[in-house]
Amino acid sequence: MSSSPADRPQPVPSDTSPLVGFFGVFRYSRRALELVWDTSRALTIGLALCTLVAGVLPAVAAWVGQLIVDAVVAAMQSQRETGDAALWPVLRYVLFEALVIALIALAQRGLSAQQSLLRALLGQKVNVMILEKAGTLSLAQFEDSELYDKLTRARREASARPLALVNKTFTLAQNAISLLSFGVLLVQFSPWAILILVIGAMPVFVSEAKFSGDAFRLFRWRSPQTRMQMYLETVLAREDSIKEVKLFGLGSLFLERYRAIFDALYAEDRRLTIRRDTWGFLLGLLGTLAFYGAYAWVVIETVGGNLTLGEMTMYLMVFKQGQAALSASLTAISGMYEDNLYLSNLYEYLEQPVETDSGTLTEGAIPGDGIRFEHVGFTYPGTDTPVLHAISLHLQPGESLALVGENGSGKTTLIKLLTRLYSPTTGRLLLDGSDLREWDIQALRRRIGVIFQDFVRYQLQVGENLGVGDVDAFEDEARWQAAARSGLADDFISRMTSGYRTQLGRWFKHGQELSGGQWQKIALSRAYMREGADILVLDEPTAAMDAAAEAKVYARFREHSHDKMTILISHRFSTVRAADQILVIDRGRIVEHGDHATLLTRNGLYAHLFRLQAKGYQ
Numbered sequence: 001m002s003s004s005p006a007d008r009p010q011p012v013p014s015d016t017s018p019l020v021g022f023f024g025v026f027r028y029s030r031r032a033l034e035l036v037w038d039t040s041r042a043l044t045i046g047l048a049l050c051t052l053v054a055g056v057l058p059a060v061a062a063w064v065g066q067l068i069v070d071a072v073v074a075a076m077q078s079q080r081e082t083g084d085a086a087l088w089p090v091l092r093y094v095l096f097e098a099l100v101i102a103l104i105a106l107a108q109r110g111l112s113a114q115q116s117l118l119r120a121l122l123g124q125k126v127n128v129m130i131l132e133k134a135g136t137l138s139l140a141q142f143e144d145s146e147l148y149d150k151l152t153r154a155r156r157e158a159s160a161r162p163l164a165l166v167n168k169t170f171t172l173a174q175n176a177i178s179l180l181s182f183g184v185l186l187v188q189f190s191p192w193a194i195l196i197l198v199i200g201a202m203p204v205f206v207s208e209a210k211f212s213g214d215a216f217r218l219f220r221w222r223s224p225q226t227r228m229q230m231y232l233e234t235v236l237a238r239e240d241s242i243k244e245v246k247l248f249g250l251g252s253l254f255l256e257r258y259r260a261i262f263d264a265l266y267a268e269d270r271r272l273t274i275r276r277d278t279w280g281f282l283l284g285l286l287g288t289l290a291f292y293g294a295y296a297w298v299v300i301e302t303v304g305g306n307l308t309l310g311e312m313t314m315y316l317m318v319f320k321q322g323q324a325a326l327s328a329s330l331t332a333i334s335g336m337y338e339d340n341l342y343l344s345n346l347y348e349y350l351e352q353p354v355e356t357d358s359g360t361l362t363e364g365a366i367p368g369d370g371i372r373f374e375h376v377g378f379t380y381p382g383t384d385t386p387v388l389h390a391i392s393l394h395l396q397p398g399e400s401l402a403l404v405g406e407n408g409s410g411k412t413t414l415i416k417l418l419t420r421l422y423s424p425t426t427g428r429l430l431l432d433g434s435d436l437r438e439w440d441i442q443a444l445r446r447r448i449g450v451i452f453q454d455f456v457r458y459q460l461q462v463g464e465n466l467g468v469g470d471v472d473a474f475e476d477e478a479r480w481q482a483a484a485r486s487g488l489a490d491d492f493i494s495r496m497t498s499g500y501r502t503q504l505g506r507w508f509k510h511g512q513e514l515s516g517g518q519w520q521k522i523a524l525s526r527a528y529m530r531e532g533a534d535i536l537v538l539d540e541p542t543a544a545m546d547a548a549a550e551a552k553v554y555a556r557f558r559e560h561s562h563d564k565m566t567i568l569i570s571h572r573f574s575t576v577r578a579a580d581q582i583l584v585i586d587r588g589r590i591v592e593h594g595d596h597a598t599l600l601t602r603n604g605l606y607a608h609l610f611r612l613q614a615k616g617y618q
């Protein structure tokens with residue numbers, strides 16, 4: 001299993017005291033409540049009201065129960081003494097109790113109806129928050145495995161967790177209200193009875209708090225394993241990886257690894273569950289013992305004539321329901337730890353600091369100066385080895401630049417710096433005389449049309465796959481067609497069943513798949529959608545095309561780019577040789593720089609590689 005530093009279990013705050021742990025369950029309740037409040041005030045108020053009603057009414061029902069029994073006893077006595085007893089005084093209490101029970105049912109229905117409405121609204125709200133935040137993160141942040149982990153976990157449980165936490169907080173409140181109102185009734189019997197009940201319940205509370213804390217820590221600690229499980233699920237069940245999984249027979253190997261991770265996690269879970277439930281049961285017995293001790297006390301007092309039958313009925317009901325309320329509270333508390341874990345993850349993700357795009361320039365200090373790299377060096381975040389060293393170059397409008405170098409020499413990285421996906425670690429990069437960092441990021445990106453080797457194959461319509469190249473013309477059919485003509489894609493698109501409206505990819509009905517070369521033509525056309533761009537960057541755009549298509553692509557490219565700056569990355573010297581400047585990069589350094597003729601006469605690395613490839617074609 002991978003064990004990069006980011007994957008290692010993170011140190012966990014050691015708030016091991018059970019009480020600190022206990023109050024920890026409320027850490028995110030306030031924030032969850034705010035979130036729910038922002039989502040729908042009416043539903044939140046409704047939820048709170050129903051909680052209150054459902055919390056108080058059980059005690060009222062118990063009290064009415066007492067009134068019924070006492071009224072029955074009085075009526076029986078009057079029947080015995082006078083041979084007549086009025087029924088209404090008894091029946092009105094029965095009616096009242098029926099009303100109270102109906103109200104409890106109404107409150108509970110109200111709770112579940114409002115909860116399901118809130119769940120839908122909240123799921124949508126949290127998902128939008130997560131995705132909006134994703135739009136503000138830098139590429140480097142996306143590549144940070146820990147942040148990515150937070151993002152995926154936040155998305156997986158977006159709809160359920162915040163509401164679950166609010167529900168459990170409310171359940172706890174409801175049960176606390178019930179317990180309090182039971183207490184009000186019970187205190188008339190004896191304050192000692194309450195004390196006995198509270199003391200009896202304490203041990204199980206403490207143990208629940210301790211084990212829930214352990215579970216919380218366990219969840220956090222095992223996050224890398226869970227992530228690996230999620231990854232294996234994706235590889236085993238996604239159409240883009242299934243081809244290799246089948247051909248290499250990886251299915252059982254990966255499934256085995258998936259099972260092994262589960263087994264290890266399950267063993268830990270089982271140990272914790274057994275310990276938690278054994279202790280829960282033993283300590284719970286203490287509580288039960290206290291309850292039934294108090295129960296026996298009430299019975300003895302009634303037999304001794306100190307309590308009426310009605311009071312006895314009420315107290316017994318209070319004890320029974322009190323115990324139920326207590327165990328519901330415990331269940332809520334242990335579930336709240338898990339919800340807290342989710343919310344801490346969600347908020348850590350949402351509060352991730354974003355790099356501010358400080359620049360505001362929409363025009364450079366020296367318009368027409370072009371692109372300048374001045375001693376640019378770069379090290380990827382989270383690594384120590386520089387991948388670019390002291391790169392300097394100047395590209396003017398109308399000029400073309402080709403980058404040549406072995407795999408991993410740093411060509412794509414250079415483009416990532418130019419497009420400000422990253423900023424240089426040393427040196428600076430200028431466009432029209434102004435540092436890229438001073439440019440307004442949108443203005444800068446409008447000027448650049450780029451296709452990376454790993455361009456995206458959107459599962460959208462063909463036309464939309466072109467339209468993404470310029471969001472302002474996303475739906476503009478005339479622009480799609482013009483771009484497709486420039487990218488040599490119009491031919492095959494017009495032969496497709498629904499032309500530009502054909503759905504691509506296999507995820508949706510009637511989706512069609514394209515060949516590798518056809519996809520590249522789509523990507524190329526996408527770059528041509530950027531009509532305002534005067535910097536065109538093609539990172540190995542023709543690797544999957546046949547030779548005739550490639551020759552045509554470059555002829556068209558040159559037509560388009562006579563007044564633009566073009567940067568081309570290619571391993572094919574037949575395309576590289578036409579560039580005005582050729583930069584040969586080796587392990588992040590410029591080793592040769594010049595045009596084709598100059599570099600051949602220098603007889604260096606370029607000449608060597610060129611001849612090697614030419615020989616291959618003979």
Ligand SMILES: Nc1ncnc2c1ncn2[C@@H]1O[C@H](COP(=O)(O)OP(=O)(O)OP(=O)(O)O)[C@@H](O)[C@H]1O
Pocket residue numbers: 143380383387405406407408409410411412413414
């Ligand atoms: N996101 C990243 N994080 C860390 N290191 C990276 C990242 N992307 C690339 N690298 C490293 O940077 C170096 C340069 O990679 P780059 O993609 O720029 O090479 P390239 O010249 O474009 O290669 P190729 O010809 O294979 O496309 C490589 O050593 C690579 O391992």
